[in-house]
Amino acid sequence: MKIVVIGGTGLIGSKLVNKIRESGHEVVAASPNTGVNSITGHGLADALKGASVVVDVTNSPSWEDAAVLKFFETSTRNLLAYAAAAGVGHHVALSVVGTERLLQGGFFRAKLAQENLIKISRIPYSIVRATQFFEFVKQIVDYSTEGNTVRMPPALIQPMAADDVANALARVAMNPPVNGTVEIGGPTQFRLDELARLDLAARQDLREVISDPRGRYYGIEVSERALVPDKNAILGETRFETWLTQSAARPPSAQPQPVSVAVATREAESQERAS
Ligand SMILES: NC(=O)c1ccc[n+]([C@@H]2O[C@H](COP(=O)([O-])OP(=O)(O)OC[C@H]3O[C@@H](n4cnc5c(N)ncnc54)[C@H](OP(=O)(O)O)[C@@H]3O)[C@@H](O)[C@H]2O)c1
Numbered sequence: 001m002k003i004v005v006i007g008g009t010g011l012i013g014s015k016l017v018n019k020i021r022e023s024g025h026e027v028v029a030a031s032p033n034t035g036v037n038s039i040t041g042h043g044l045a046d047a048l049k050g051a052s053v054v055v056d057v058t059n060s061p062s063w064e065d066a067a068v069l070k071f072f073e074t075s076t077r078n079l080l081a082y083a084a085a086a087g088v089g090h091h092v093a094l095s096v097v098g099t100e101r102l103l104q105g106g107f108f109r110a111k112l113a114q115e116n117l118i119k120i121s122r123i124p125y126s127i128v129r130a131t132q133f134f135e136f137v138k139q140i141v142d143y144s145t146e147g148n149t150v151r152m153p154p155a156l157i158q159p160m161a162a163d164d165v166a167n168a169l170a171r172v173a174m175n176p177p178v179n180g181t182v183e184i185g186g187p188t189q190f191r192l193d194e195l196a197r198l199d200l201a202a203r204q205d206l207r208e209v210i211s212d213p214r215g216r217y218y219g220i221e222v223s224e225r226a227l228v229p230d231k232n233a234i235l236g237e238t239r240f241e242t243w244l245t246q247s248a249a250r251p252p253s254a255q256p257q258p259v260s261v262a263v264a265t266r267e268a269e270s271q272e273r274a275s
Contacts, residue, residue, distance in 0.1 A: 002026040002051045003173055006079060007058035009033045011135060012094060015166035016057060016173075023174065031058075038075040041082065048086035054079060055173050056093040056114075065106030072114040080121045090177045091125040093118055094169060097158075097183055097233070099129065101226040105218060115181075124177035128169055131185040131229060132159045134243045137199045140192075141207075143218050148207050150200070152193040153215040155222045158229060159195065160186035161243050164236025183233035188240065192217060192227075195240070202244040 003020050007013040008029025020027040028047050030036035036043035038058055048054065056079055060071035076093075083091055095111050102108040118125050132140065137159060144150050168184045190198075193211040200207055217227065 001053065001174070002028070003053040003055065004028045004030055004047050004051045005055045005057060006030050006036070006038055006075075007056065010057060010059060011133070011162050012165050012169065013057040015163060016055065016169050019166055019170040020173065023170065025174065038078050039071065041078050044078065044082040045086070048082050048088060051083075051086060051088050053090040053092060053173050054083050054088050055169060056091070057169070060107075060110070063107050065109075068107050068110040069113060072110040073117065076114045076117045080117065080123060083123055084121070089124060090173070091118060091121070091123045092169065092173050092177075093125070093127050094165070095127055095129045095181075097129045097131045097185060097229045098226050101223070102217075102220050104220045107218075108220075124179055126172045126178045127181040128172055129181055129183045129229070130160060130165045130168075131227065132157060133162045133165060134159050134186075134238075134240055135162050137195060138203075140218060141196045141199060141209075144196075144215060145207060150196055150207050150209045151212045151215040152196050152209055153213055153217065153222060154191045154193050154211050155217060155224050155227060156189050157192050157195055157217075157227045158185040158189045159240060160184065160236045161238035164238050168234055168236070183229040185229040185233045185235055186240065187235050187237060189228060190240070192222075198240065198244065 003025055005013050005017050005027060008017045009031040013029065017027050017029045030047045036047045038044065058075055060068040062068060080091065093114060095115055096108065099108050099111050103112065115127055118127060141150055144152055165184065172182060193209050196209045
């Protein structure tokens, strides 16, 4: 089987490409860095020639409301059109658990638009909705930081390791389409404020976490169970505490870095690439 991973150079994409390759299938890592662009269409026809499966693990360079919606709508329309022309028989996409409960956020409106385009297309599909990656917890914490204070609601969250996301996606991609949605999550539920404290402590970050029922998840008001998957979700094995001790690459830092810095950096990088 030839499997094309769009976004195959990203956090999840690069892990997924390795897992598919190890299982003996032909795999193409497609992204602007490898000459394939799902927005302009550049390189898509060649990449998809002879492919049985496309896995979409792209992400938008900008998370600004209008930009992220435009990214996922344009990218998904292009992928579906080129995949149909190439006779691809399975479209797999990575989305987020609870998307319909998080529509206050432009990012989630964009992910829902992506899902809906896939559902109305003629290509058999599998949508995999994952919970928040362990690797993303720092960004969630940074977003809710003001000075040295992090204000977090005590909502439940069931995060998972990017490795476990890639494992689950690989299994879905190598099996027949489900024509529906599969939920995946981590092995343990936490409260958001508790998770933030664990993450900061592991990085020897001195910010103080305040539990605040009016606090927000990434700027969004969340109900207690908005972020957790239902009971049929497939659960990864990696525990957050194990992952924390294993991620030795994490430089200790007591300095809060607001997410606006991270987003601005991504935007600057993408503008650099475009110019
Ligand atoms: N963060 C979370 O906790 C979470 C939870 C559930 C689901 N998800 C979903 O997981 C997906 C992947 O996330 P990630 O963290 O792995 O993303 P990432 O590391 O930011 O990688 C994004 C990938 O998209 C590619 N890309 C960007 N613009 C593109 C374009 N025009 N054409 C083709 N490829 C393009 C990038 O290619 P270059 O390297 O060439 O720029 C890169 O390979 C996202 O859709 C996100 O919604 C995330």
